Amino acid sequence: xxxxxxxxSNLVQNCFNxxxxxFTSKAVSAKENSCVTNCATKFMKASExxxxxxxxxxxxxxxxxxxxxx
Amino acid sequence: xxxxxxxxSNLVQNCFNxxxxxFTSKAVSAKENSCVTNCATKFMKASExxxxxxxxxxxxxxxxxxxxxx
Amino acid sequence: xxxxxxxxSNLVQNCFNxxxxxFTSKAVSAKENSCVTNCATKFMKASExxxxxxxxxxxxxxxxxxxxxx
Amino acid sequence: MSFLGFGSRPxxxxxxxxxxxxxxxxxVTDMFNRLTESxxxxxxxxxxxxxxxxxxxxxxLDRCVGKFFEVNMKISEFMQSQQQNAMAGGGSGxxxxxxx
Amino acid sequence: MSFLGFGSRPxxxxxxxxxxxxxxxxxVTDMFNRLTESxxxxxxxxxxxxxxxxxxxxxxLDRCVGKFFEVNMKISEFMQSQQQNAMAGGGSGxxxxxxx
Amino acid sequence: MSFLGFGSRPxxxxxxxxxxxxxxxxxVTDMFNRLTESxxxxxxxxxxxxxxxxxxxxxxLDRCVGKFFEVNMKISEFMQSQQQNAMAGGGSGxxxxxxx
Numbered sequence: 001x002x003x004x005x006x007x008x009s010n011l012v013q014n015c016f017n018x019x020x021x022x023f024t025s026k027a028v029s030a031k032e033n034s035c036v037t038n039c040a041t042k043f044m045k046a047s048e049x050x051x052x053x054x055x056x057x058x059x060x061x062x063x064x065x066x067x068x069x070x
Numbered sequence: 071x072x073x074x075x076x077x078x079s080n081l082v083q084n085c086f087n088x089x090x091x092x093f094t095s096k097a098v099s100a101k102e103n104s105c106v107t108n109c110a111t112k113f114m115k116a117s118e119x120x121x122x123x124x125x126x127x128x129x130x131x132x133x134x135x136x137x138x139x140x
Numbered sequence: 141x142x143x144x145x146x147x148x149s150n151l152v153q154n155c156f157n158x159x160x161x162x163f164t165s166k167a168v169s170a171k172e173n174s175c176v177t178n179c180a181t182k183f184m185k186a187s188e189x190x191x192x193x194x195x196x197x198x199x200x201x202x203x204x205x206x207x208x209x210x
Numbered sequence: 211m212s213f214l215g216f217g218s219r220p221x222x223x224x225x226x227x228x229x230x231x232x233x234x235x236x237x238v239t240d241m242f243n244r245l246t247e248s249x250x251x252x253x254x255x256x257x258x259x260x261x262x263x264x265x266x267x268x269x270x271l272d273r274c275v276g277k278f279f280e281v282n283m284k285i286s287e288f289m290q291s292q293q294q295n296a297m298a299g300g301g302s303g304x305x306x307x308x309x310x
Numbered sequence: 311m312s313f314l315g316f317g318s319r320p321x322x323x324x325x326x327x328x329x330x331x332x333x334x335x336x337x338v339t340d341m342f343n344r345l346t347e348s349x350x351x352x353x354x355x356x357x358x359x360x361x362x363x364x365x366x367x368x369x370x371l372d373r374c375v376g377k378f379f380e381v382n383m384k385i386s387e388f389m390q391s392q393q394q395n396a397m398a399g400g401g402s403g404x405x406x407x408x409x410x
Numbered sequence: 411m412s413f414l415g416f417g418s419r420p421x422x423x424x425x426x427x428x429x430x431x432x433x434x435x436x437x438v439t440d441m442f443n444r445l446t447e448s449x450x451x452x453x454x455x456x457x458x459x460x461x462x463x464x465x466x467x468x469x470x471l472d473r474c475v476g477k478f479f480e481v482n483m484k485i486s487e488f489m490q491s492q493q494q495n496a497m498a499g500g501g502s503g504x505x506x507x508x509x510x
Contacts, residue, residue, distance in 0.1 A: 150447075158456040
């Protein structure tokens with residue numbers, strides 16, 4: 001649960017930082033809006049891919065030079 | 071209490087990072103000194119303002135699309 | 141223990157960020173490799189030096205304007 | 211969990227309510243700290259020639275909070291739609307057994 | 311502590327095993343979060359003109375994970391050699407009373 | 411709380427002393443981690459052509475620690491004066507019910 005919240009908060013902060021740079025107007029522009037959606041979509045896809053690769057690499061490492069018992 | 075400490079540590083680290091960039095001399099210069107004071111002053115004023123706006127926005131959100139019970 | 145893990149993780153992340161910038165090839169290059177080793181070596185030496193200076197400064201501060209009781 | 215606007219849920223017990231409230235407080239505090247960090251970087255120049263917030267900085271901070279909330283809302287909706295796609299038919303539409 | 315590859319140790323009790331497993335999980339989660347942060351910065355441009363991962367980004371992410379693990383391995387070895395120098399003759403070669 | 415130099419306080423109990431000492435340790439550790447991060451960025455170039463600290467880097471690190479402490483002291487004083495303004499007449503001059 002805590003991991004999910006950290007992930008969620010990171011997502012909000014990162015997409016805000018990357019997409020919202022204009023404070024001359026109050027409203028979120030259409031361009032900013034689509035940036036945020038694309039950012040969130042890409043972030044989720046990247047997390048998924050990184051998670052798979054991470055598990056593979058971790059499993060490989062445990063088989064290779066890792067501890068046998070635990 | 072922990073929140074206060076985090077805020078305090080952030081304040082020290084941010085004002086140090088922004089204001090202290092000369093390590094050719096040992097002493098904190100007059101210019102660095104006034105930068106640190108202004109940084110701390112402005113940081114506190116900004117925190118206060120952000121806190122007010124945050125609470126307003128949070129209250130508005132809860133009235134708008136939020137959960138009724140809690 | 142937790143402090144050691146934080147230090148270790150910081151070391152890995154910092155040296156990775158500073159040394160690995162080429163993703164056109166799969167293999168870690170000789171140059172990247174030596175960068176990582178130098179980074180880790182320098183990081184440890186810097187931590188040691190900072191630790192000593194920190195303790196000295198802390199001790200001096202406690203003697204100077206600090207609380208007498210604790 | 212009003213800050214995330216995840217909607218209503220079945221009746222919780224008192225202990226669950228307290229746990230949910232604590233978690234919400236922690237979450238809101240974390241969000242406020244992140245918002246502060248982001249808006250400071252976006253709105254305050256780092257030369258600090260004066261301690262006062264000038265007009266431009268103040269307006270920027272106000273808009274920054276508003277836009278941060280909008281982004282948060284948008285991403286909350288996005289996550290809920292993702293969630294609904296993932297467990298279509300199975301669940302209650304809330305994210306990961308959230309809150310109470 | 312297989313993620314760090316710190317090798318085998320004397321037989322632990324059950325309680326120690328559970329504590330070590332919890333610590334390992336926390337450590338692996340932290341590493342994954344750091345890896346995610348680093349690889350996102352290295353591989354994803356921040357203009358977000360599309361939501362899909364394109365070919366170049368996908369390949370970059372894959373290689374990023376591989377290289378992150380190699381760096382982690384290399385630094386783990388480095389720390390162990392440091393440790394062995396420091397306590398030559400005294401200990402079991404593990405770092406700082408690690409795990410069980 | 412000597413690191414922050416917040417001055418003396420009324421007599422605490424043993425349990426309060428222990429809690430305060432633990433909190434102080436956590437605080438000092440956090441400060442050291444932040445100082446390390448800042449001084450590394452200020453003083454060490456990121457190309458790492460050698461593993462040794464050269465003369466310039468060493469001197470820079472030493473001065474960095476000194477200046478970090480000065481900034482910390484200055485901000486501690488600033489916070490105390492803020493505090494005294496805020497609760498003029500009411501309190502003991504310490505910050506937010508700090509320590510013991």
